[in-house]
Amino acid sequence: MSAILRKIAYQLHLWLGLTSGLIVVIMAVTGCILAFEKELKHTLHPEKYFVNTIKKEKLQFSELKLKAEQALPDSLKVSRVEISSDPSRSYAFRSLKMDNEALTYWGTYIHYYRVYVDPYTGKVLAVENAKNDFFEIIMDLHRRLLLGEKIGKTITGYSTLILAVMLFSGLVIWFPRKMNKKALKGMFMIKTSAKWKRINYDMHNVLGFYAVIPLCLISYAALIWNFEDVDKWVKKTLNGKAKTEQKTKSTAPSEASSDKRNILDIVGNRVEKSLADKKSALISFPKTEEGTYYAEVTYGNKQYQNEQFNFDQYSGKILKHQSYKNKNIGYGTALRERNYDLHTGSIFGMTGRILYLVAGMIAASLPITGFIIYLNRKKKKPRKRKPKY
Numbered sequence: 001m002s003a004i005l006r007k008i009a010y011q012l013h014l015w016l017g018l019t020s021g022l023i024v025v026i027m028a029v030t031g032c033i034l035a036f037e038k039e040l041k042h043t044l045h046p047e048k049y050f051v052n053t054i055k056k057e058k059l060q061f062s063e064l065k066l067k068a069e070q071a072l073p074d075s076l077k078v079s080r081v082e083i084s085s086d087p088s089r090s091y092a093f094r095s096l097k098m099d100n101e102a103l104t105y106w107g108t109y110i111h112y113y114r115v116y117v118d119p120y121t122g123k124v125l126a127v128e129n130a131k132n133d134f135f136e137i138i139m140d141l142h143r144r145l146l147l148g149e150k151i152g153k154t155i156t157g158y159s160t161l162i163l164a165v166m167l168f169s170g171l172v173i174w175f176p177r178k179m180n181k182k183a184l185k186g187m188f189m190i191k192t193s194a195k196w197k198r199i200n201y202d203m204h205n206v207l208g209f210y211a212v213i214p215l216c217l218i219s220y221a222a223l224i225w226n227f228e229d230v231d232k233w234v235k236k237t238l239n240g241k242a243k244t245e246q247k248t249k250s251t252a253p254s255e256a257s258s259d260k261r262n263i264l265d266i267v268g269n270r271v272e273k274s275l276a277d278k279k280s281a282l283i284s285f286p287k288t289e290e291g292t293y294y295a296e297v298t299y300g301n302k303q304y305q306n307e308q309f310n311f312d313q314y315s316g317k318i319l320k321h322q323s324y325k326n327k328n329i330g331y332g333t334a335l336r337e338r339n340y341d342l343h344t345g346s347i348f349g350m351t352g353r354i355l356y357l358v359a360g361m362i363a364a365s366l367p368i369t370g371f372i373i374y375l376n377r378k379k380k381k382p383r384k385r386k387p388k389y
Contacts (some may be wrong), residue, residue, distance in 0.1 A: 009172035014374065016162045016169075021367030023145070028364035030142035030219075035344070035357045037135050039203055042254040048116045048126045054087045055120040056215045061268030061283075062261035064122060064128050068093035068115040071124045077110060083119075085275040090116045090125055100149040105140045106131070134387050136301035157226030163363075164219040167212050204369035214345065221343035222337070235332035242330030246311040248320045249290040264385045266316035268291045274307065286313040302346055304338040 042049050058064075061081075068078050068091075078093040097110040112130040117123070130136050137146070144152025176183035187209070190202040224231045264285075271281050274297050281297040293311040310320040322329070324337060341347035345356030 006172060006177075009169040013169040013173055016166050017367060017370050018374070020159045020162045020166075021371060023155065024163055025364050025367050026145065027142055027156060027159065028360050032357055032360040032364065033138050034135065034142060035353060035360065041135065045126075048128070049090055049092075049212045049307045050088050051090055051118045051125075053120065058119040058272075059122050060265045062145070062264045064091055064119060065093065065264065067124060068117050069095075071115050071127050072113055074111075076113065078115070078285070079287070080282060082280065082282045083271070083275070085278055092120050094130075096130075098149075103148045103151060105137065105144070105146040105148070106145075108140070109167055112136070142144050148182075153226060157223070157291040158268050160219050160226060164216065164223065167216055170208055171197070171212060174205055200369050200372050200376075204366060204373060208366055211362040212364075213360040214356050215363055217342050218356065218359070218384070221339045224339050225343075235330075235336055236333060238328030238332030242328065242333070245329075245333070248292055250286065250292050250313045250319070252289055253314050259312075263313060263316045264293075267295070267311045269310060270316075270318075271295045271297060271309070274309075279305075289294055292319060298387065303340045305348070 002265050004239035021375045043175060065078060065081070068081075069076070072078070072095055076095045078095045078206070080094045080096075082092040082094070094116075095111065095335075097112075098108055099110055100108070102108045109131045114126075114128040114130050116125040116127055116128070122305055140146055143156060145155055146152065147155065174187065176187065181269040186202070186205075190206050191198055194202070224234065267283065271283060275281055278297050279301070281295060284294040286292055291313060293309075293316075295309040295311065297307045297309070305324050307324070307345040308320075308322045309318055311317065312319050324334075338347055345354075348355070
């Protein structure tokens, strides 16, 4: 390998690491905390997520929505509901309003409530101010450093880009100058019998290599979320000649509109039926006169494996239905649909989630071990040359 390339890679790796190390640690640690968020929530607060008695019939969606809204302060309206095919689960209604111009986490969420309702009795199990939820704060720290959409998202976005560059420069440095048996062993194994400085070096070098693939996938998915132009370019490039998706709109009837409660019940019943052989669903309510009821029904633990519906808000008629099995949506769109699962590791099942958790722990350690290497080299004095006689 070229000595010049190696030197450039080292300088990039060093100074970019010193610049973004703390932010990488924060994103990695918070990512690890969020890795099993749902499982932890269900274990810690079963009274919110599970009902005491399962009955044969559930109440209509419109009645449950009304119960949820009556429990909210300041006459707020719900905008979305999450449901599960598990008959023991509650319905989670959400009311959310954000200010993307705000400069802090507390200013970003004007209000954010979740209302958990027993679908059989309509009893409100809990009203949660999600702004104060531990996991929600951790999520915002992960995404925006609690600094709002404009500043925080920009910092984490460019820090992710720096991390991607560091991963590739690290691979260049990791590859030995001369390949032999000793070098080969040092590439893949930590020498535990060595002094702590060497162990620290090996932890940075070897563990970094083992984590590089999942960290590259995590970084790619994060870049897609943070940089809209990159997202559009990838989708457009990979889609090729595939048809561009058209936004679905509801058409307001010329005569008096139908009862909205009745329409919501039609939509809710249709989604409930589609849940028979699937895991969960969410229904987002229309925000404008042309908006639709959008439903996403997920097959299992992989979010991209879903069916998507758009229902006319005035008739309940299905305006659009799309399945992840549809081969005509284009490779770019298909890849974009898998972005969340790529970022969390769920695309590879439970094994992938555990692997990503380990990779996140390694990512949190890399700036620390790297900084220690930097300090050790800085303290190291150059050897005195022996005088020639």
